[in-house]
Amino acid sequence: DQQVKQNSPSLSVQEGRISILNCDYTNSMFDYFLWYKKYPAEGPTFLISISSIKDKNEDGRFTVFLNKSAKHLSLHIVPSQPGDSAVYFCAASSAQGGSEKLVFGKGTKLTVNP
């Protein structure tokens, strides 16, 4: 049972345009969400996070939106740059019970074309 779903395995956008990566989750106990970026042959790199008490968090070109009622979050990258081309993983955790283990989606491969 996939608790975190990234339904688009890939996304291609033009440089300068907006990239929107989507993520859905099923576990209502999740209260902390993260996006990681992964280049080939490297480990995931933390990008941005959001707590369930917020609906938006912004860091430079990256903004994460959280819609708790829909159990949906999205990562917006604007403007997109060729260097943003990577696999993006959505992850979720629940602090309830003292455990912070992350549940990951399968990832979305973003390609930004020059």
Place this chain on the structure above:
Amino acid sequence: GAVVSQHPSRVICKSGTSVKIECRSLDFQATTMFWYRQFPKQSLMLMATSNEGSKATYEQGVEKDKFLINHASLTLSTLTVTSAHPEDSSFYICSAQGSFNQPQHFGDGTRLSIL
């Protein structure tokens, strides 16, 4: 900051060999380290969580006698795959967390191939 080093990056060995993978937090103290496994085209799956000085907590279905985890210090955790077999071939990756509610920072992973 928040650099996690994982070694080795690639291991190829014969069936029956035990393989040790190291995970180090280089510029911060990691109260908790996590070990994941990833199969092709699948998501990262948590294997176990370890806190410094205590026994690791394994996820359901992960054999603790097969995957030995030691977290001897606040900067080092090791995963030993004992008597590895071809079905253990996978991508193993560790992460480290400085404190509660902080992001996990990942190593670059270890590609394990058992012949």
